[in-house]
Amino acid sequence: MNSHSGMAEGGQDSREPTIMPFSEAVKFHGHVCPGFTLGYCAAKIAIKELRSERDVDEQLVAIVENDACGVDAIQAVTGCTMGKGNLIFRNYGKHVYTFINRATNDAVRISLKDREKDEEPAFRSLRMKVREGKATPEEVTVMRTMMQAQVDKMLVEPAENYFDVKHVTPEVPGQARLFNSVKCSKCGEMVAESRARVENGNFVCIPCFSDYTRGW
Ligand SMILES: [Zn+2]
Numbered sequence: 001m002n003s004h005s006g007m008a009e010g011g012q013d014s015r016e017p018t019i020m021p022f023s024e025a026v027k028f029h030g031h032v033c034p035g036f037t038l039g040y041c042a043a044k045i046a047i048k049e050l051r052s053e054r055d056v057d058e059q060l061v062a063i064v065e066n067d068a069c070g071v072d073a074i075q076a077v078t079g080c081t082m083g084k085g086n087l088i089f090r091n092y093g094k095h096v097y098t099f100i101n102r103a104t105n106d107a108v109r110i111s112l113k114d115r116e117k118d119e120e121p122a123f124r125s126l127r128m129k130v131r132e133g134k135a136t137p138e139e140v141t142v143m144r145t146m147m148q149a150q151v152d153k154m155l156v157e158p159a160e161n162y163f164d165v166k167h168v169t170p171e172v173p174g175q176a177r178l179f180n181s182v183k184c185s186k187c188g189e190m191v192a193e194s195r196a197r198v199e200n201g202n203f204v205c206i207p208c209f210s211d212y213t214r215g216w
């Protein structure tokens with residue numbers, strides 16, 4: 001075994017990982033909102049806790065349990081993306097994010113604390129009014145100002161104020177696979193073999209597939 005000086009064995013690295021600045025991440029999402037900011041904070045925790053850089057080639061995996069604004073921050077900051085296959089979406093409606101570092105076999109589960117009580121009732125009713133389209137332009141401005149203040153607060157406070165963070169044993173999902181495509185015999189469009197159905201012995205895509213059910 002040869003040893004190289006200056007390189008720690010076992011991949012341990014004491015450098016602070018670089019994290020995409022908030023302003024940079026926002027460009028991906030478009031607007032600034034509390035949901036995105038929470039996702040940004042969760043992504044930051046993941047990068048730090050797992051001692052990882054932004055993902056390049058699937059060494060990092062994110063399992064997200066909602067499909068709201070925060071998931072865009074997760075994709076921008078951690079590099080775990082839908083297209084690369086290392087963003088796994090579970091439709092549970094929970095602000096819970098699990099990150100796995102395949103290189104170190106470490107995983108962290110980040111779940112949002114109950115923050116209902118911290119929310120100002122005035123802000124909540126104003127937001128409701130804006131959402132329903134019943135707010136005056138002045139009220140919209142007030143709501144935007146309150147929202148920005150909330151975002152600024154989140155960015156300076158320790159992320160642990162918002163999330164419970166614990167290291168867990170990773171359930172490492174397989175690397176994303178590439179599948180052959182087959183032609184749907186009904187619409188003629190190409191569909192991944194793994195997602196195709198068979199009807200009367202022919203390949204069909206899911207939208208063309210007429211589900212046979214007898215009700216049980
Ligand atoms: Zn948003």
Ligand SMILES: [Zn+2]
Pocket residue numbers: 184185186187188189204205206207208
């Ligand atoms: Zn089809």
